[in-house]
Amino acid sequence: MKKKSIVFSVIVLIVLIPILINLFSKVIEPDKVLFVGQQIDEYQGEFTKEIKDKQKILEFENIFDDLNFVKEEWYPEKPADLIFRLDHKDGIFTHFYKVWIDDKEAIVLSAFDSENDITEIAKLSNEKLNDLESIIK
Structure with a gap:
């Protein structure tokens, strides 16, 4: 009888441990x-850094949510200097941006319509660019 209860307990633990680990990881996940990251070529990018700090993410969202994106033709001469993606806990992602930096400002691309060669771009001032660099360091 003791042997059966021990075997039963072990089986229950084997079944419950993965469920508990999965539940716990979802609770502590930001x-x-x-x-x-940076753009490798026209179609590929490599993300090299993860930021989980809530305050930094809020500052990032505020910078980009305040931008005024306009639709126009724009052809970058080189791959983007920075790329960003904000992953949400529920499995979606937002704030996918490509950023080209020059001396005084940056150009931000948020969307590209390849059929019509139209992009949604905005300019990021030097001040906002400095704020962005302080967030990602």
């Missing part, structure tokens, strides 16, 4: 994770 609501949002900001991924920062």
Whole structure:
């Protein structure tokens, strides 16, 4: 009888441990994770940094949510200097941006319509660019 109860307990633990680990990881997982990287070529990017600090993510969102994106034709001469993606806990991602930096400002691309060669771009002032660099360091 003792042997059966021990075997039963072990089986129950084997079944419950993965469920508990999965539940625990979802509870401690941050609501949002900001991924920062660089563009490798026209179609590929590599994310090399994860930011999980809630305050930094909020500052990042504020910078980009305040931008005024306009639709126009724009053809980058080189791959983006920075790329960003904000992953949410529920499995979606937002704030996918490509950023080209020059001396005084940056150009931010948020969307590209390849059929019509139209992009949604905005300019990021030097001040906002400095704020962005302090967030990702």
